[in-house]
Every structure is written in C-alpha cells, then in structure tokens.
Amino acid sequence: MIILAATPIGNLGDASVRLRDALEHADVVASEDTRVTQRLLAGLGIRNRPRLIALHEHNERQKADELVELARDRDLLVLSDAGMPTVSDPGFPLVQAAVAAGVDVTAIPGPSAVITALAVSGLPTDRFAFEGFLPRKAGDRARRVAELAMDRRTLVFFEAPSRLAASLDALADAFGPDRPAAVCRELTKLHEEVRRGGLGELAAWASGGVRGEICIVVGGAAAERADAAGALERVLELAASGTRLKDAATLVAAESGLGRRDLYEAALAARRSPRADADRRLNPPVVPRNGG
Structure with missing residues (x-):
C-alpha cells in the first residue's frame, strides 16, 4: 500500500x-x-x-x-x-x-500547519477553508481574493515570506483593512510568532520584511455584508433578464429584508461603469434592512 x-x-x-x-x-x-x-x-x-x-x-x-x-x-x-x-x-x-x-x-x-495556525489564530474555527498559496502575479492574486471577499468562512493561506506584504495588501484591498487576521510564523519552532490585527495593520507590519514559514489566517465576511452582496447580485440578475430595475429592487428587498431604495441605488452605481462594478464586487455596501 x-x-x-x-x-x-x-x-x-x-x-x-x-x-x-x-x-x-x-x-x-x-x-x-x-x-x-x-x-x-x-x-x-x-x-x-x-x-x-x-x-x-x-x-x-x-x-x-x-x-x-x-x-x-x-x-x-x-x-x-x-x-x-x-x-x-x-x-x-x-x-x-x-x-x-x-x-x-x-x-x-x-x-499540520493549516490546523495549527487556525487553532492559535483566535479566529472562528467552526467553518474554515484552506486556500493554499495565492497566485504569484499581482493580477491573478487580485482576482483570486476578489472571489473570496464575501466568503463567510475563516480562510487559511500559505505564503512565502518574500510575497507576504504583497498578499496582505491584496487581501486588505479586497476584504477591507479592518478584517481581522493573523500571521503565524515559524509554528512550533524556537522563534514562533503569531501577529494578530486588521489586514491593513498586518500589511504595514509585513512591509518591513518577515522571515520564516508563513500561514495567514483571515476572518470570514460579516453576515450582513455577505447578504447585501448576494442581494445586489440578485437585483442585477433580474434586471439583466428583463425586469425593470425598480421592480427588481422591490422584489429582492421583500425577499431579503434589505432596503429597497439602497438596493436600487447600489444597482444603479454598479451599472454606471465597470469600475463601479469592480468596486462593488470587492467591497459591496452594507444595505440597511427595512425599518432600520
């Protein structure tokens, strides 16, 4: 065997x-x-x-x-x-x-470096995903993290020390600088270090150079942001299929409990330019719920 x-x-x-x-x-x-x-x-x-x-x-x-x-x-x-x-x-x-x-x-x-990093990170362990190494090229890396921005699970990555700062910058751009994270370095070794904080703070720290074997652990997207992103996608899908944008916003607001006007305005912004659409996907607005 x-x-x-x-x-x-x-x-x-x-x-x-x-x-x-x-x-x-x-x-x-x-x-x-x-x-x-x-x-x-x-x-x-x-x-x-x-x-x-x-x-x-x-x-x-x-x-x-x-x-x-x-x-x-x-x-x-x-x-x-x-x-x-x-x-x-x-x-x-x-x-x-x-x-x-x-x-x-x-x-x-x-x-296992994955499980060890997850355990000491201080981030939720009940649902997580291991994403391996992020792509080396900046464009590919940006696309990958954009796809993960609304994942509500804790995410674990491996990274080379020479690319740590660039990867943390990309994660901060896509997930927001305040998303909680941990950089776990040299796990189980003499100089083990776990640095916790927001992605922006960790990116600034890593810019000075970091050595050793690295794991990055990132907290999942907040439920409200993930729900808002999904609802906005639903509005745009309905509009693309022929539903009037206002009617699509009204329908999705009723389904999700999110604000109709805010959904409508967010969908308008997404339609105006590819740049606005990219910003929406990377950092979608938090749409208030009806009555709040």
Whole structure:
C-alpha cells in the first residue's frame, strides 16, 4: 500500500510513535526532498536506511504510475518536507493514480500547519477553508481574493515570506483593512510568532520584511455584508433578464429584508461603469434592512 505520513512542521518532538516506527521499518520512501528526509532520519535517531526516491512537483506526475506499481508488492512510505503530503505538497497525483489502479492508500496523521495556525489564530474555527498559496502575479492574486471577499468562512493561506506584504495588501484591498487576521510564523519552532490585527495593520507590519514559514489566517465576511452582496447580485440578475430595475429592487428587498431604495441605488452605481462594478464586487455596501 501507499502510506502518507505527516512529518514535524518544525519541532522534531512532534514526530509520532507511528511515524518513527514506519521510518524504522520502511524499505522504500518517496520524499519531497531526499536531503530533508536524511536529516529527519538522523534527527530522530533512525538506524534504518531505506531506499529514497525523490517525489516533487516537477516529477510527481511522471513518477506516479511507476510508484503505484512498486506499491503493489510492498509498502511505499510517502513524505513531504513538513506536514502531510498532498496538502500544498507533492502526493496528490500519486494518490489519484493509486485510487484508479486499486492500490490501497492510508495515512499516518500528525502535524499540520493549516490546523495549527487556525487553532492559535483566535479566529472562528467552526467553518474554515484552506486556500493554499495565492497566485504569484499581482493580477491573478487580485482576482483570486476578489472571489473570496464575501466568503463567510475563516480562510487559511500559505505564503512565502518574500510575497507576504504583497498578499496582505491584496487581501486588505479586497476584504477591507479592518478584517481581522493573523500571521503565524515559524509554528512550533524556537522563534514562533503569531501577529494578530486588521489586514491593513498586518500589511504595514509585513512591509518591513518577515522571515520564516508563513500561514495567514483571515476572518470570514460579516453576515450582513455577505447578504447585501448576494442581494445586489440578485437585483442585477433580474434586471439583466428583463425586469425593470425598480421592480427588481422591490422584489429582492421583500425577499431579503434589505432596503429597497439602497438596493436600487447600489444597482444603479454598479451599472454606471465597470469600475463601479469592480468596486462593488470587492467591497459591496452594507444595505440597511427595512425599518432600520
């Protein structure tokens, strides 16, 4: 079978008993960086010296079928440099190929930067989404965060220290500078740091340069803003289908409890120019409810 094994994200003391046992008895290990795996073996005092096969983002699709066939006859232990394989790390194409070929896949659970960052962020944990790394290019990054601006779940991102300030700026532009967030740096390591505050405040802090492994955790959109954005989209959809704009605003106001006049004026503003429409999507107005 294929065994996906979580490795420590910083502190070697977090290596589980099952991970140590698997490393001690493994014949073949596919790992993101074989040099990191060698250091892990040495750091944990593992005497076993398994065959190491590199499995990284540049070769994993080419290697998948070969490794699946190898796993038909023996256990294949799969490691990323830190945390669980397949979670923004190599391994997913291998698992896909194994499932398609009928080869068993199991996991040795353990440390996760996503869950650790979420737990210490101080932000809601009941509903969350992991978004991996934001796009490198500014335009692609802006489009991605615009799509997420009204998501009411807590969002978790990975980010490289060199792009942290730019990503926080993009998030602040799309979500608003006061949206609560946390930057979690060097989790479980000696210099662990969790910096909490509004996105604008965190972007200003990060502009001075930050080092280490980074997770960003961002609070979800407030329910009222998300409801207003959805209602405004509904007005525009009805108008596009032929309903008079005033009638569309009246209908949606009755459905949502939001103010008819405010919905109508927001829809007019969205119609005036592409720029206004873009601003609406990135930072929609809070439409008062009827009677308030």
